[in-house]
Amino acid sequence: MSAAPAYVAKDYKSDVKPVWCPGCGDFSVLAAFGKAFAELGLAPERVAVISGIGCSSRIPAYTRTYGFHGVHGRALALATGLKLARPELTVVAAGGDGDGFSIGGNHFLHACRRNVDLTYVVMDNRVYGMTKGQPSPTTEPDWDSALSPGGTGLRPFNPLVIALASGANFVARAFSGDPNACAAMIVAAIRHPGFSFVEILSPCVTFRPDQRGWKEQVRQAPVAATGDPARAARRLMTDDGFNLGVLYQGDRLPYRPPPGEGARPADLEAEFAA
Amino acid sequence: MARHSISLALTGSGGAGVMTAGNMLLDAAAASGCHGLMTRSAGPQIRGGEAAALLRLADFPIDSHDDRLDLAIAVDWENVQRFAAELALDKQSAIVADPAAGEMPAAIAAKGARLLAVPLKQIAKSCNGRPNMVALGVAMAALGLDEGFGLKAIDKTLEGRDAKTIEASYAAFRAGLAAGAALDLDCRLARGQTSHPSHRWVSSGNHAAGLGAIRGGIRFVAAYPITPASEVLEWLAPALRRVGGTLVQAEDELASINMAIGASFGGVPALTATSGPGLSLMLESIGLAVASETPVVVIDVMRGGPSTGIPTKSEQADLAIAIHGLHGDAPHLVVAPLSVADCLFTTQWAVHLAESTQAPAIVLSDQFLGQARAVFERPADIAFAGGRRIETAPGAGYARYALTADGVSPMTLPGTPGGQYTADGLEHDARGTPSSRADDHTAQMAKRARKLDGFDYGRHWAEIDGEGEIAVLSWGSTAGAVREAVARARAQGLHVRLITPRLLLPIQPARMAAALEGVRRVLVVEQSEGAQFHRYLRAHYDLPKSVEVMARTGALPFRPGEILGRIAAGGAS
Numbered sequence: 001m002s003a004a005p006a007y008v009a010k011d012y013k014s015d016v017k018p019v020w021c022p023g024c025g026d027f028s029v030l031a032a033f034g035k036a037f038a039e040l041g042l043a044p045e046r047v048a049v050i051s052g053i054g055c056s057s058r059i060p061a062y063t064r065t066y067g068f069h070g071v072h073g074r075a076l077a078l079a080t081g082l083k084l085a086r087p088e089l090t091v092v093a094a095g096g097d098g099d100g101f102s103i104g105g106n107h108f109l110h111a112c113r114r115n116v117d118l119t120y121v122v123m124d125n126r127v128y129g130m131t132k133g134q135p136s137p138t139t140e141p142d143w144d145s146a147l148s149p150g151g152t153g154l155r156p157f158n159p160l161v162i163a164l165a166s167g168a169n170f171v172a173r174a175f176s177g178d179p180n181a182c183a184a185m186i187v188a189a190i191r192h193p194g195f196s197f198v199e200i201l202s203p204c205v206t207f208r209p210d211q212r213g214w215k216e217q218v219r220q221a222p223v224a225a226t227g228d229p230a231r232a233a234r235r236l237m238t239d240d241g242f243n244l245g246v247l248y249q250g251d252r253l254p255y256r257p258p259p260g261e262g263a264r265p266a267d268l269e270a271e272f273a274a
Numbered sequence: 275m276a277r278h279s280i281s282l283a284l285t286g287s288g289g290a291g292v293m294t295a296g297n298m299l300l301d302a303a304a305a306s307g308c309h310g311l312m313t314r315s316a317g318p319q320i321r322g323g324e325a326a327a328l329l330r331l332a333d334f335p336i337d338s339h340d341d342r343l344d345l346a347i348a349v350d351w352e353n354v355q356r357f358a359a360e361l362a363l364d365k366q367s368a369i370v371a372d373p374a375a376g377e378m379p380a381a382i383a384a385k386g387a388r389l390l391a392v393p394l395k396q397i398a399k400s401c402n403g404r405p406n407m408v409a410l411g412v413a414m415a416a417l418g419l420d421e422g423f424g425l426k427a428i429d430k431t432l433e434g435r436d437a438k439t440i441e442a443s444y445a446a447f448r449a450g451l452a453a454g455a456a457l458d459l460d461c462r463l464a465r466g467q468t469s470h471p472s473h474r475w476v477s478s479g480n481h482a483a484g485l486g487a488i489r490g491g492i493r494f495v496a497a498y499p500i501t502p503a504s505e506v507l508e509w510l511a512p513a514l515r516r517v518g519g520t521l522v523q524a525e526d527e528l529a530s531i532n533m534a535i536g537a538s539f540g541g542v543p544a545l546t547a548t549s550g551p552g553l554s555l556m557l558e559s560i561g562l563a564v565a566s567e568t569p570v571v572v573i574d575v576m577r578g579g580p581s582t583g584i585p586t587k588s589e590q591a592d593l594a595i596a597i598h599g600l601h602g603d604a605p606h607l608v609v610a611p612l613s614v615a616d617c618l619f620t621t622q623w624a625v626h627l628a629e630s631t632q633a634p635a636i637v638l639s640d641q642f643l644g645q646a647r648a649v650f651e652r653p654a655d656i657a658f659a660g661g662r663r664i665e666t667a668p669g670a671g672y673a674r675y676a677l678t679a680d681g682v683s684p685m686t687l688p689g690t691p692g693g694q695y696t697a698d699g700l701e702h703d704a705r706g707t708p709s710s711r712a713d714d715h716t717a718q719m720a721k722r723a724r725k726l727d728g729f730d731y732g733r734h735w736a737e738i739d740g741e742g743e744i745a746v747l748s749w750g751s752t753a754g755a756v757r758e759a760v761a762r763a764r765a766q767g768l769h770v771r772l773i774t775p776r777l778l779l780p781i782q783p784a785r786m787a788a789a790l791e792g793v794r795r796v797l798v799v800e801q802s803e804g805a806q807f808h809r810y811l812r813a814h815y816d817l818p819k820s821v822e823v824m825a826r827t828g829a830l831p832f833r834p835g836e837i838l839g840r841i842a843a844g845g846a847s
Contacts, residue, residue, distance in 0.1 A: 016707050016708075043691070044694055045688065045689055045690055045691045045692070045693065045694055046688075046689060048540075048688050050536070058708075060696040061696045061698070061706075061707060061708060063696075064694055065694055066688040066693075066694050066695065066696075067694075067695070067696035067697070068536065068539055068566070068696065068697045068698075069696055069697070069698040069699060069700060069708075070532065070535070070559070070562055070566075070699060071532075071558050071559055071561075071562050071699055073528075074528060074529070074532040074559060076529075077524065077528065077529040077530075077531075077532030077533050077536065078532045078533070078535060078536035078539070079536060080522070080529075080533050080536065081494065081496060081522075081532065081533030081534060081535065081536025081537040081538075081539075081540075081544065082536035082537060082539055082540045082688070083536075084494070084520050084522055084533070084537065085493075085494050085520065085536070085537035085538075085540040085541070085542040085544070086537075086540035086541070086542070086688060086689070088689070089540070089688050089689065106525055106526060106528075106529075107525065107528075107529055109525070110524075110525035110529070257520040257521075257522070258515060259518075260515060260516070260517060260518025260519065261515060261516045261517075261518070262518065263516035263517050263518075264517065265485070265488045265489050265517060265655075266655070267516065267517075268485060268488065268513050268516065268517070269475075269485070269652070272475040272476065272477050272481075272482075272485070272652070273472070273474075273475060273476075274301070274304035274305055274472075274474035274475060274476050274649060
């Protein structure tokens with residue numbers, strides 16, 4: 001008989017009521033966070049959930065871990081600073097597609113490239129929800145909205161390809177409609193050393209009711225994860241955005257600052273002497 | 275006749291090595307017991323272009339250049355007209371130049387200085403050395419500095435280079451000494467009243483700020499390169515590694531400020547350094563540090579603005595953005611060092627203030643302070659009482675933003691069981707839960723203001739000196755020239771008061787009122803076309819009726835003589 005688990009999912013849930021709309025995919029992602037942390041047996045105080053601005057970026061306050069709800073687009077920078085300063089913590093950055101790929105796009109590239117041991121979960125609903133329905137970098141070109149009547153006419157950003165090309169060590173896609181699979185993906189991402197990127201398709205039922213159809217469109221990727229970036233690139237460039245699973249798993253060593261040399265501040269003074 | 279202060283310039287095209295020679299001269303003078311200051315004038319060229327090392331050596335502590343140059347040594351004349359305005363030569367000055375470099379440019383010749391010919395290039399060639407080392411020798415001979423100090427300075431700079439290079443430098447330096455001794459040129463420096471040079475340091479303000487940060491406890495730095503702040507970061511990179519800290523190069527300033535905030539949230543005191551353009555980018559996140567009550571220090575080494583401005587020249591025109599740049603009512607700290615040496619103390623103090631009040635602190639240094647190298651007494655290692663209030667054993671009702679009497683709430687660090695909270699840029703209640711309620715907003719706003727307004731900043735808030743009905747108010751690097759002007763005015767029998775605040779935010783009305791007690795006339799001196807410091811004083815403090823303002827753009831530093839002129843002119847009226 002195995003021992004009772006140290007933690008259960010509800011140990012990670014706070015008593016703050018989410019601002020999300022009924023039916024929002026982000027509720028499932030919040031549940032998946034709890035399940036994943038419990039599965040990993042992480043003490044809530046050893047986890048930090050870091051976010052920027054947007055509907056999904058509200059997630060830290062809904063967890064019972066440490067959290068930081070920062071400014072728009074800078075979650076990965078906050079998370080990088082925290083992880084480098086406190087490498088023993090489990091640091092998870094979370095947010096939406098506008099926060100991560102538009103205003104935070106540069107940090108996304110460099111977080112992938114820097115490969116600090118972080119997990120980044122993007123709840124992608126292809127819309128700015130908090131500001132009531134504007135197109136994001138992942139929005140389809142013909143999606144009509146007040147801000148871009150008739151659609152943007154722009155090709156959507158492919159975050160998984162960008163992550164791979166920028167050096168992310170783990171690239172996966174999940175669907176919020178299956179919280180257990182999301183949790184499993186988050187567990188795998190946290191376990192994998194280096195920068196892990198998980199895109200979770202998380203429908204916005206308010207501004208993108210068409211996304212209710214995603215549950216029929218998603219499918220398990222027909223092939224297993226690869227460690228070959230060229231093969232992964234081909235797979236990601238040719239899929240339709242609905243293949244789920246771990247799509248790339250690399251073996252780059254995570255970035256860690258070099259160890260200190262044990263000097264005292266006074267030891268630095270010699271070079272100043274006249 | 276030996277003099278108490280000698281000013282000289284070493285000029286040459288970029289790559290001629292005049293900065294190297296200037297630094298060696300400053301090192302040699304410092305080792306021999308002199309005080310000194312060296313600034314660099316360089317164009318925007320990465321390599322090549324024009325360059326001048328501007329030095330002042332004295333037998334008393336100095337923080338500013340003098341009114342004029344005694345000597346200029348020109349290794350060549352290339353592009354010298356671009357900084358002719360910075361070479362305060364006159365009929366009493368001497369110019370040493372190589373006849374092989376061609377005719378003296380008209381802009382220099384017009385100043386009427388006496389020309390002395392020394393074949394620097396030919397002398398250098400004869401001993402396989404470089405003309406800049408010959409120039410170093412000429413300067414040392416003119417100043418009456420001993421050969422041994424020059425050789426030691428060469429050793430220090432060329433440490434690790436091959437014996438042939440070092441020998442050639444020695445030879446060129448000695449040949450320069452001989453050539454200088456043969457000249458009809460007397461720039462001997464008086465000595466004697468100096469303290470023992472072993473207590474002296476030679477450093478730039480940027481390096482001093484780095485050490486101040488480490489003394490203050492900074493162990494995490496996020497860095498994005500920018501002129502003229504990069505030396506703070508480049509000095510800290512290996513230094514932090516030695517003491518067990520971390521420096522990470524960020525992808526931009528938006529990232530560097532947020533990385534620093536993230537590290538500080540984790541309990542590691544954190545800093546970033548930048549200049550005006552970078553500060554502009556960081557402002558939103560400095561506001562995040564205010565709202566989330568996360569200590570962080572931002573050094574702004576100011577340069578000419580607006581926009582990209584003049585990266586290599588000093589200006590004091592980021593005062594307004596540092597004080598007013600954050601959106602919302604966002605109480606924070608702004609401090610400014612008052613000399614090259616003070617970059618160390620003020621940065622260390624800023625860390626202490628930020629950590630103690632859980633607020634962001636902006637340190638307004640500038641290009642002059644940051645990139646000048648100066649000789650100064652080793653700043654004492656001050657242990658400030660206080661620091662970050664950390665809750666290590668939070669009880670069941672722990673509230674991160676509890677409304678305490680002094681406004682500072684003990685913070686838990688990630689890893690502490692039972693202390694979990696979410697730091698937030700959204701307004702929140704005492705527990706940190708986002709709130710749009712008016713009562714929470716009012717209470718938290720008052721708390722954030724209270725913790726800064728109620729903090730005891732002590733005597734460090736300003737450097738105040740002297741009595742009298744005339745007061746000169748200044749700040750930052752300009753304080754150096756003002757100090758000297760005030761000293762000269764007193765030597766003329768004028769009673770002049772000096773008031774130079776180090777703490778610019780939060781404002782200190784009671785302390786300023788006490789400092790201005792009995793003052794009838796004020797002279798404000800600052801390097802800002804828009805008179806930002808004057809406007810700041812007007813907005814926050816009661817000034818006497820008679821206020822004069824010397825406010826102008828940066829690029830050219832104030833000279834003590836022109837400030838003295840204004841003090842004396844008003845005093846006579």
